[in-house]
Amino acid sequence: MPNEPHRILVIDDEPQIRRFLRISLVSQGFVVYEAANGREGLMLALKEVPDLVLLDLGLPDMDGQAxxxxxxxxxxxxxxxxxxxxxxxxxVRALDHGANDYVTKPFGIQELLARIRALLRLREVSQEISEGQRYRGNGLVIDPVERRVWRNGSPVHLTPKEYAVLERLCRHSGRVVTQTQLLREVWGPSHADDTHYLRIVISKLRQKLGDDPADQSLLQTEAGIGYRLMIEPERADDPADDEKETLS
Structure with a gap:
């Protein structure tokens, strides 16, 4: 239901943190569930099926990574x-194991709320699209099925490695993809530490996609960790056929 409030599960052993998060989240219209340890958190996640989880790593009964x-x-x-x-x-370990984002304590509540809203928006968009849907944003259109990219209506010519990196960033749009993950998937496991290869490709992508390295409105760098592509899948009600006709 469109008007149903989002449900957030907080897994943290510190009562003061849970209380602070509960008050802050409820004031924004969220429904909040709380767990003081890992096992309780896993049970609540299974029972309540929250829309998003805030997870502490230092839990008393089991490691947060587990x-x-x-x-x-x-x-x-x-x-x-x-x-x-x-x-x-x-x-890096948390992001490699599937976390969508990482916030270090102490944190600013407004920044955390903004990150929550951004992830929930991306989740809602992803639920509305089908596999193989195109991506658009910042004047770009990316078609994974045809393996084609346009910038402001003009085709962008990418090398196979450049496209492979871009495709994987699209697949996880709005989420940090670690350097290790990109290197393993694009270059192979034996190149997991060859970060200079990736830096060169990212630099070329910025040039070809028109992303200002100082601004990074499209391709964001998480220093020492990885990269995040700020582009959204095309909604089902977008005039894709008309756009595609124009671009062709």
């Missing part, structure tokens, strides 16, 4: 890790 793995095995619901662990390795 909770993340189990949640991701069951569902594609958005998961934001909210943790005091600010090391780059922890962030």
């Amino acid at each position: 909770v993340l793995d189990r949640l991701r095995a069951r569902s594609q619901m958005p998961i934001i890790v909210v943790s005091v662990r600010g090391q780059e390795g922890e962030k």
Whole structure:
């Protein structure tokens, strides 16, 4: 139902954090479920089927990464890790294991709310589209089926590696895709540490797609972690056929 409030599950062992998040989220119209440990969180996720999960990693009964793995095995619901662990390795590990975003404690509530809204918007859009749907934004149209890209109505010519990276970023639009994941999928497992290959391709993509490196409104860099493509799948009610006729 369109007017039904979004449901958010908070898994955190700190009562003060849970209370702060509950008050902040309820004030924005969300329904909030709370769990103080991993097992309780997994049971609530199965019972209530929330629209989004806020997950702490430092839980008393089991490691938050294990909770993340189990949640991701069951569902594609958005998961934001909210943790005091600010090391780059922890962030990369969580994102590689399926987290959609990572916020370090202490955090600004307005930023967290904005990240929640962004993920929920992307989730709603993804539920309305079918497999193979095109992507559009910032003057771009990307057609995964035909493997074609247009910028402001003109075709963009990409190398196979450039297109492969772009296609994987599209597939996870709005979500950070780690350097390791991109390198393994595009270049192969033996190149998982060859980040210079990826940096060159990202630089070429920015040039060809017209993305200002200083602004990064389209292709955002998460330093030391990976990249996020800010583009949305085309909605079913978009005039795709007319657009495609024009672009052709």
